[in-house]
Amino acid sequence: QLQLQESGPGLVTPSGTLSLTCTVSGASLGSNYWSWIRQSPGGGLEWIGFLQSSGSSNYNPSLKGRATLSVDTSKNEFSLNLTSVTAADTAIYFCAAIVGSGNYNWFGPWGQGTLVTVSS
């Protein structure tokens, strides 16, 4: 059964870099697509980006180039780096697989989420 688990610091200082890792179990990263999504304190969901282990990736332009996703197939992990963080980046960060049927795809399963607070 595919499972995902986020890890990383829960507190990041303003202007610093947020770095999170998602460990995948129950399947190899293989040719699947993997994504990061965050949820603000107000409850809204924002897609951050996705990547495939082959290198294909796409990012939400609202992050203005601050996000980078990478994959480590030897550890079956993928990661998120978000630079120049501000308080607006405080959120629960989820990693998720992108799965689908035919032309349709969706996020699932998701990790449990990790709260990251940006504060000095």
Add this chain to the structure above:
Amino acid sequence: DIQMTQSPLSLSASVGDRVTITCRTSQSIAKYLNWYQQKPGKAPTLLIYAASTLQSGVPSRFSGSGSGTDFTLTISNLQPDDFATYFCQQCFTTLYTFGQGTKLEMK
């Protein structure tokens, strides 16, 4: 990017009621629309994909309809476990976007 507008943003109902949540998109997305349920402290879980296809294991009291720009999620015979927040999400483009969420509370 495609804007998603859900309504209502909050809803009070009782066990046994039938409720409908609406999701409107800023451009036509055919049937590339998913619905998720989220409970407090948990990640969202998929209920419906392709606007109307029930994910395996999801109770049949959940149903989805619509295409183009207007979509609905209907829950018939509300059960205590259904009180949660519901999100729509488009996958027509890979600049994925979500609705604001609808919080369904017990009356």
